[in-house]
Amino acid sequence: MADILNESPTHKDSPMKITRRLVLTLVASAAVLSGAAVAQQRVFFGIATGGTGGTYYPLGGMLAQLISNKASVDGKKITATAEAAGASVGNAKLLGTKDIESAFVAADILDAAYNGKAQFANAPLKNLRALGALYPETVQLITRADSGINSVKDLKGKSISSGAPGSGQYQLVTDLLKVHGMARTDVKEDSSSFTQAVDKIKDGNLHATLITGGVPVAAVTDFAQSHALKIIPLSGPEVATLLKEQPYYTQVQLPANSYKGQTAVVPTLAVMAIWATHDGVPENVAYEVTKALYENTAIMGQVHVQGKNITLNTATAVASVPLHPGALRYFKEKGIAK
Numbered sequence: 122m123a124d125i126l127n128e129s130p131t132h133k134d135s136p137m138k139i140t141r142r143l144v145l146t147l148v149a150s151a152a153v154l155s156g157a158a159v160a161q162q163r164v165f166f167g168i169a170t171g172g173t174g175g176t177y178y179p180l181g182g183m184l185a186q187l188i189s190n191k192a193s194v195d196g197k198k199i200t201a202t203a204e205a206a207g208a209s210v211g212n213a214k215l216l217g218t219k220d221i222e223s224a225f226v227a228a229d230i231l232d233a234a235y236n237g238k239a240q241f242a243n244a245p246l247k248n249l250r251a252l253g254a255l256y257p258e259t260v261q262l263i264t265r266a267d268s269g270i271n272s273v274k275d276l277k278g279k280s281i282s283s284g285a286p287g288s289g290q291y292q293l294v295t296d297l298l299k300v301h302g303m304a305r306t307d308v309k310e311d312s313s314s315f316t317q318a319v320d321k322i323k324d325g326n327l328h329a330t331l332i333t334g335g336v337p338v339a340a341v342t343d344f345a346q347s348h349a350l351k352i353i354p355l356s357g358p359e360v361a362t363l364l365k366e367q368p369y370y371t372q373v374q375l376p377a378n379s380y381k382g383q384t385a386v387v388p389t390l391a392v393m394a395i396w397a398t399h400d401g402v403p404e405n406v407a408y409e410v411t412k413a414l415y416e417n418t419a420i421m422g423q424v425h426v427q428g429k430n431i432t433l434n435t436a437t438a439v440a441s442v443p444l445h446p447g448a449l450r451y452f453k454e455k456g457i458a459k
Contacts, residue, residue: 164199164406169206169215169224174316174340175332176258176427177225177394178205183424184396184414192413194405201410209289210240216399217246223402223410227258227333228393229369230289232440239292251439252396252411252448256430259336259375260293260390264329265322266349266382273301273353279328280309282318289392290331296367297331300359315340323348333392335427336379345381352380356388369393369440395439407447415451433457 166188170181181203188201204221206212212224213234232238237245264270270279276298283291291312295305311318311327319340321327332338344350352375364370375387396414398407414421415436421428437444437458444452452458 162197164194164197165222166199166201166406166410167221167223168201168203169212169221170203171206171208171212171225171334172314172316173205174314174319174338174343175208176335176338176425177208178203179339179424180255180335180421180428181225183421183428187417187420188410188413191417192409194403194409199406199409199413210234210291213241213246213249213397216249216397219248219399219401222406223252223396223398225255226395226397227289227369228254228395228438228440229292229367231395231397231442232369233292235440235442248400249442250398250400250402250407250445250448251442252398252407252445253415253436253452254438255394255396256335256427257371257373257391258333258394259373260355260370260392261332261334261336261338261341261375262329262353262355262389263319263322263332263341263344264351264353266351268328268351270329270351270353273297273355273359274303276329277303277307278309280311282311282313282321282327282330290333293333293367294331296363297355297360300363316343319344329353335394335425335430336375337426341380345383350380350382352383352387352389354388355390360390364390393435393438393440395442397442398445400445402445402447404445404447404450407445408451409447411445411448411451415455 168181168185171177185201185203188199192199209227209230212226213230215221216224234241234246235249237243283294298304313321315332318327318330332341370390370392373389373391375389377384377386415433418431421431433455437452449458
């Protein structure tokens with residue numbers, strides 16, 4: 122702006138043009154200052170979700186909208202944004218480095234990250250905290266109806282996707298193969314996202330994919346609309362052995378007609394999704410975002426049926442990870458924590 126004030130008129134720049142330029146510069150400067158003032162009146166809060174073909178993404182988007190509409194701290198609005206991200210392992214790592222304020226993480230992965238197990242061996246993320254449990258994520262081993270695959274053992278020599286890089290599915294596929302007498306070298310690896318894997322199965326370029334998500338998973342729904350679907354049962358003594366090693370998984374029944382053409386109940390596994398954070402998030406912020414979710418759970422059910430399973434009754438079931446002090450304060454007020 123100083124350059125404009127010191128500039129002398131020329132045949133190219135009349136006094137009127139210079140005056141107009143000065144006014145525009147002052148207006149622009151005022152806008153910047155105004156924007157900075159508005160930013161100072163907001164608290165920004167990120168939520169790492171998952172791929173767009175899963176369940177984390179739509180529920181995270183609704184949660185961000187809910188927080189932005191309902192929550193404030195010290196007179197400042199909390200502006201939340203949902204970000205598409207890798208999956209549970211990647212999300213836990215984002216929290217470990219404090220690159221985001223919160224994330225959706227499967228209970229088994231959150232436990233492993235906090236205690237330095239499995240993918241996090243010898244590198245525990247002790248700064249992780251929990252805001253609350255969300256809903257059960259169902260394991261779905263997907264293939265085409267005409268694939269000839271009817272059990273985990275039939276995967277030998279076949280190609281299977283373990284989900285997006287950094288996902289919890291990788292460890293689960295390893296464990297499932299192990300209890301069925303196989304190793305990862307017995308299958309052909311693929312690391313596609315939910316949507317990419319389903320597209321490859323449609324095209325005959327992939328035999329199967331393991332998806333863990335709240336039913337219905339968008340990518341699976343899309344697949345079933347155009348192709349005959351088969352969901353492989355996960356039960357029996359082998360799975361019972363796995364459950365002894367993976368206490369955060371439970372045996373469940375995938376209801377009939379969860380997807381088009383899936384007319385029978387399918388025995389499978391489920392694990393709880395957790396809304397996690399880190400110890401660097403201020404207590405009052407954690408309190409307000411937790412309150413915003415659990416006092417408006419009906420809104421979550423409007424974007425996905427699994428939103429209806431987010432409830433105070435299970436909110437404190439957050440694996441071995443400590444509740445964030447802000448979340449704990451809210452749950453104490455509600456009489457569900459000590």
